[in-house]
Amino acid sequence: MPKVLRIAVQAPLRSLFDYLPPAGVDPAALRPGVRVQVPFGPRRRIGVLLEIADASELDPARLKPVLAVLDPEPLLSADDLALLAWASRYYHYPIGEALALAFAPLLREGQSAAPETVRVLCPAGPGGAGAEALVKRSPRQAELLRLLREHPAGLPPAILAGLDGGKHAATALVGKGLALWREQAAQVAAAGTGTVHSPAPPLALNPGQAAAVARVLEALGGFRAFLLDGVTGSGKTEVYLRLAGEVLARGGQVMVLVPEISLTPQLEARFRARFPDPLAVYHSGLAAGERRRAWLAMQRGEAAILLGTRSAVFMPMRAPGLIVLDEEHDASFKQHDGFRFSARDVAVMRAHLLKIPVVLGSATPSLESLHNVRQGRYQRLHLPERAGGAAPPLFRLLDIRGQRLVEGLSSQLLSEIGQTLGRREQVLLFVNRRGFAPTLICHACGWVAQCGCCDANLVIHFGEDRLRCHHCGHEQALVRACAQCGDSELRPLGLGTERIEAALEERFPEARVARIDRDSTRRKGSLHQLLDDIHAGRVDILVGTQMLAKGHHFPKVTLVGIVDVDGGLHSTDYRAGERTAQLIMQVAGRAGREDRPGSVLLQTRQPGHPLLCSLIREDYAGFAEVCAAERAAAGLPPFGYQALWRAESAEADRPARFLAGLAEFAGRMQAPSLQVLGPVPAPLARRAGRHRAQLLLQSPRRGELHGAVEALLDAIPELLAGCRVQWSMDIDPVDVY
């Protein structure tokens, strides 16, 4: 009976494809998880073998044989495949594509996973005086021969290349039979040096840290999810390090995930300083070869520690022992195109399948994770104190209603800035918008400079004398006259980092102001330079966007000013409040380290806003409670589940028409709990010349929601007829744009 290979082909198709085994290959010897190359229509594709079946539902004549089996052994284990199958089902994303994304790019394209080999030069033939005689007249060959005797296992090419005329001498020695070339497997874990001469000693733990470590250690060897909830500076990293040390000592591998590439170097330095074990770093900023090396090092168990961003959550591990995911509230853990998975949720599911603990850390936990704690699914580990005994920052609201503002800054804020500068301490001002001003308006007629291909205003970038669209990349020279009436009195409207920077330079001419946003740090190394200046005290005032909020510590900052909190509280996005609160706490955490207490001033026109008040008076936990109550009342996540359909097209009415068809279909379904909201235009209804709309499905019952999504996906081919749009479906969306 001929066997049939069921293969997940790298294509956006939801089913598996049946193939015959390649000629001369015994299907019984094949294991699920190996990569194969298959004929696919007119092309060849890479796929992954998932099942070996006795028969196909298709006409056997239609089955083609697999062209090649690429791996002698599967690169993905049964656990890895189970995780990807789950993710593919949960996010309703084609299994072949999901699997492809689990591989390092080169492996995804079919490159061999065999260890790289290097050619080493080994000693051979007669030793002693006979050999000496043969090289008597060549000092370079004699020198190389001496070196070879010191390295009987072989000279690696690096040493050979460092030798003057090494290549020639080597060839000569081989010719004389005194040496020979040998192919040797290269150490894959080149990313890990594996040498720490004097490991940094563990820091002393405060009682909270000690308790957290103890609780997780008790759970090693089984599944358990923890929420490590501790304010900035409370020493979460030390907890991760202690746990990692324990897992490594037991021969396990540790996966540590962070939301952004820029956060990897600091963490890498701390892990390397503490542990001699080989460490692999994996994120999309690495070269293809480096990613392949890190991936294989982890897969083979040659690396013990993995440090990566969300794309690393699927990496295979030989001996998984612990998963840590830092800054779990961060929206960057959600992939926002293609395979829209949440690395946080996948990490928890992975730990569950692998029966290991997972630790989610944050100073400002997401409402989802707090909800999971309340439901008993996660165990909360609280770190109440700042390590080193630093005092928490003091929050104050500045009521700016009716006040005269100078470029958005109140006199009270300006006076506190002055006092702080007088004490030779640093000030940090947070403005969540780059550029000079978000709008250029004509004073005579009200015309506003707009992007030609987006429903958005052009942002003024005075420094570079340009107008830019922050949505599509369009830019043009700054105009001098109104395009509508020709008047030359054009005025900036609103605030950006550039404008605040200029205002401060004018008001405090002695102070050195540094602006930190995507524009000022575009050049490689410029962020590093700016941070150096700040730490060395060559900067008095820091003005910046959320770039300032993540990962960096500014011990000399004692005053933090948040120029405009109102904007963040009044968005159409129901998550805006949560995000703003997290941002405020993250920015606040930059102030007042060690001996100097910090204060945080928030300018607002709504000093009575309930979310703001709860945040200031009761801290983040109090805020989260108020916010959760609002969500519960509205059935919003985490109290309800959502799937967001997006559609876009160059033609204005197509997206809404397509989504209306979906909505109608959804309305006819037997799903009483399902709410169908929309279609509505996207918040940015036109972007880069494309019209966009969205449809939200919501239900308090996850099962019912997913059933509806599945049925809709099946109906898509009919609904799409004559209505060409580009669409995507997002399970558990975090951004609605």
Place this chain on the structure above:
DNA sequence: AGCACGCCGACT
């Protein structure tokens, strides 16, 4: 997603 096939306008 690609890539084929297939049926209607402006060009050497």
Place this chain on the structure above:
DNA sequence: GTCGGCGTGCTC
């Protein structure tokens, strides 16, 4: 007369 526009359908 063709080159090519993108609408539609398929990939084991």
